[in-house]
Amino acid sequence: MAKLLQSRHSRKLVNLDRLEAVLGVENVDALVASSPENVTYASGYWALSQWIRRGPQTYVVIPRKGPERSTVVASTALLDLLADQNVWVSNVRRFGYFQMDRAERLRSGLDKKLLSFFGLPDDGTPLEALAKALIDAGVARGRIALDELGLLPGNWERLQDLLPNATLVPGYGLFRKIRAIKTTEEINRLRYSAQVAEQSIQVAVAEARTDITEIEMARAFHRKTVESDCQPVLGCIGFGARSAMPNVQPSDARLVDGDIIRFDVGGRFKHYRSDIARIAVFGEPSAKIKLYHRALHRGVQAALEMIKPGVKAADVFARAVDVTRKEGITHFLRSHVGHGIGIDGYDLPDLTPISPDLIEEGMVMCVEAPYYETGWGGLQVEDTVVVHADGIETFMTTDGSLMVPP
Amino acid sequence: MAKLLQSRHSRKLVNLDRLEAVLGVENVDALVASSPENVTYASGYWALSQWIRRGPQTYVVIPRKGPERSTVVASTALLDLLADQNVWVSNVRRFGYFQMDRAERLRSGLDKKLLSFFGLPDDGTPLEALAKALIDAGVARGRIALDELGLLPGNWERLQDLLPNATLVPGYGLFRKIRAIKTTEEINRLRYSAQVAEQSIQVAVAEARTDITEIEMARAFHRKTVESDCQPVLGCIGFGARSAMPNVQPSDARLVDGDIIRFDVGGRFKHYRSDIARIAVFGEPSAKIKLYHRALHRGVQAALEMIKPGVKAADVFARAVDVTRKEGITHFLRSHVGHGIGIDGYDLPDLTPISPDLIEEGMVMCVEAPYYETGWGGLQVEDTVVVHADGIETFMTTDGSLMVPP
Structure with a gap:
């Protein structure tokens, strides 16, 4: 040797x-x-x-x-x-x-x-x-x-x-x-990867028009991803009732007025994964969409506010679910509200009710509240953040509010 | 159930x-x-x-x-x-x-x-x-x-x-x-996948200019791939002496006059792989590039001409190597001159000297002659074809000659 x-x-x-x-x-x-x-x-x-x-x-x-x-x-x-x-x-x-x-x-x-x-x-x-x-x-x-x-x-x-x-x-x-605990180089790659996913969503949403297909919108999404030197990996993009499918793959389904557009997406930058979710609505969002999305958004925000070193992952789960229920999805049920991310899409910690994990400085995680209602639609907020000594630094440049394309 | x-x-x-x-x-x-x-x-x-x-x-x-x-x-x-x-x-x-x-x-x-x-x-x-x-x-x-x-x-x-x-x-x-024996649906997917790879090479070569980097050219390649609803998988694109690296990954290396540009690339269309290779030269190709590339090209052509049901894969190997040597790379050595392709990048048959495989109708295969000379450069011709009862149908729309961008 x-x-x-x-x-x-x-x-x-x-x-x-x-x-x-x-x-x-x-x-x-x-x-x-x-x-x-x-x-x-x-x-x-x-x-x-x-x-x-x-x-x-x-x-x-x-x-x-x-x-x-x-x-x-x-x-x-x-x-x-x-x-x-x-x-x-x-x-x-x-x-x-x-x-x-x-x-x-x-x-x-x-x-x-x-x-x-x-x-x-x-x-x-x-x-x-x-x-x-x-x-x-x-x-x-x-x-x-x-x-x-x-x-x-x-x-x-x-x-x-x-x-x-x-x-x-x-x-x-x-x-x-x-x-589970990222180095500086990993954090830098993960930040860029997450931000490219976010920018690719914005580019894709800007394509929204009557009768565009999911596949056509996905093309715009992936084009932005590869132009940013990332590799497409996860591209769940669904319109209307199809948005209720957790793993929805783009089809020939066409966009119509009032449709939810759900993105649960991410690529790889220098091998490091991203996984974020955003919701747009084409036209005027219904009262139910607004209420439910706001509830999920608040659930994620409440989770992010409490994340800092020493906090129990299971407590983050409980808080996110509790707030989402109080804010309007009274029947909200989940098995997790997030996970670490790194060179693999599912790193520690697991944000589940039975997770033994403690939040630690240097963890990078996706915090998410998805809601899938078959026959109606799906909504989801998913942000990626890094944990510092005093709380989180978000990688996101948008706040997860409902996006309404012009 | x-x-x-x-x-x-x-x-x-x-x-x-x-x-x-x-x-x-x-x-x-x-x-x-x-x-x-x-x-x-x-x-x-x-x-x-x-x-x-x-x-x-x-x-x-x-x-x-x-x-x-x-x-x-x-x-x-x-x-x-x-x-x-x-x-x-x-x-x-x-x-x-x-x-x-x-x-x-x-x-x-x-x-x-x-x-x-x-x-x-x-x-x-x-x-x-x-x-x-x-x-x-x-x-x-x-x-x-x-x-x-x-x-x-x-x-x-x-x-x-x-x-x-x-x-x-x-x-x-x-x-x-x-x-190893493809169905009609598989052949249709593989044909499209191969042709998208070929078109993506052409789009990338059209970007050739002094000082463009490998990464910049790769961006154009992958953009065409995702715009064609394919998923990037294999993107070996190398300039000059870097083209001698069999698995070269795009870097910040810049294109200069006389450089070989080697593409060994392919994506997935509806999960089906492509894997083809083409060579461009920026500026005037040297006599050695012309001679060696022509030898490889003739080697592949000779292999393609003999492929039909019943032929021994090992005989295809022998012929490709023999012709490449006679045509100018006298020291040409290879462990294989191709392989099947399908939902995996390496299906049967194996075109090796010890392959027990017989060519059969319905096989789809990549036939290739690569040459890697460390310190000088790499050249490669790789086509994808399907075997019919009377010989091959090529999926390629270009013939594998040296490409010289304007």
Whole structure:
């Protein structure tokens, strides 16, 4: 194994303090990332194939004693991205064959770095390479927390066969705990991602006209998203009674006077998710729409007002539901009023009635109050905010009021 | 379990003749889809959460004797999409809780259908619901091929505990065999998806100007893609020496005179992938670029000319490599010259030297000849075609020649 990468910047995604604390509490000797989100989070390495398909394997091994000695275990076919990206992990192992030619003279540092990766030995299968990285890390007899979400069936057992003296425990939950508290780089990406979603809604609403279809409005939404260098992910846009479908996908349904337009949408910016919701009404909103939307809006506002470090997530849930009921949706029922967001769309905390989570500084979360009435319509307010020592900073530039296009 | 869905159309994705043949050969009593691609392929059901995250479970159970009695096993939170989409599977089981309200009077058939789904019993966990569907299908003591790619670690064992008399065998490979031969609906989606990728390249190339960045050109590419109702997936766009990186991701690198611009790109249209490659040169192409690109282009053309039912995939590989060498890249080496494409980016056949696959009518495939020379640049021609009884029909409207923007 060669140490080839130099830390090029301090803009790490991973929260190393939090990682150290969580690994200490759980008493594990190493943590292994396997799912795309955790691989990128732990190393900065975005390994294309595992993001767009199921099956391709990439790992990051993080030793508790010395996360600066972490190792990326990468497919040879994806070493180019490892050389080109801002990866802060210092060790590399590669597996598999990929044909690259080389010019007689290499000019750039990037090219030299890539070729040096190709000069590493081929470590065989992905799991054999992972086992070697764990042996190098000195944890072959240790307690290893293995992110189970990116593994293929049978991989767990095969790794155990390769490391018969290791104790393997599930690691995905540990990553969720670590990821709950965002670093500055993550917060900056999440803020931009949320604001692009918000701007894309505004661009889409400006297209509202009689007989426009949901698909046509969605086109305007996604165009703004990609023009802002974000990737479309979630695009629930529904008109009228269709807005009551929680996951409504744009159809040929046409906009008519008085329709609710519900947006529950978001993309990815540099892999970081957004998820916000806004409601517009085409024409004059009915009294029921106004009353119910105001109730949801107040419910979200009440939740946001109480969020600060130390508050119980379950209390935030109770407050949002209580206010929404008192303000006009007397029968309002929900299983949650929000969730953390990060490189995955559902991070901790969970804002549910039975959530054990406490709000902490550095959490980024979506706070939402949706209402779905089949046969009538759906309404929703969902904001994204970051928790500071003294309360929240919202990422939103609009306040969640009903939007009424001209 | 209730039988609630009616077949609304004949535009199935799944190839039922092929399914019957493959299940017969493998002697399995039922096939279970678990990965997003196979769930949508087998049923038409696109269950949002499992597509954008890892973990959420959805299944389709297909009994060999009577695929018309297939069952979708869906999260209650995603029943709206099951009601709204063109799903041809006739049985439904649901699991989990989700709060929906209902208006006093339901007007639309869609709303009534959705409410009838909510009226089904909650079958508990995803695996409990799956086990019930398999028992209903009469295969609790049978041989069940289980698509392993969408399962979480431990799911296989838990299903075996729930069905102790069943024989579970891996099913992902069976789905790949079935999916290799496309239905008319699939071919139509794949053709459109490929042509949108091609048009998006043309729009992007038209932006070529001194000092434009890769990211700026990628924006134009993705804008055309989303305006055409496709989802961006693969966007490798690189200038100059960066074009030698197989997976190059757009950066702030600027275009200069003489640069290669390499596109290896594609999106999704109605979930169906595209993956094509074209090369442009900004300014006058060097003699080496012209010679090497022509060699690759001839290699692909030679491969395309020989593709018809009954031909060995390995022979297609040999021919493409041979012609590319003879035409000017004498040291040309590759591990494959293409692959099938469908709802996944890599379907059968594999065009490799050791491929056991035979070309069959109805296959859709990407035929490609890429050349990556670190320190110099990368060139690539990749077309997508469908195999008919007498040869190929190309999806491309451009012939893969070097593009030279004005």
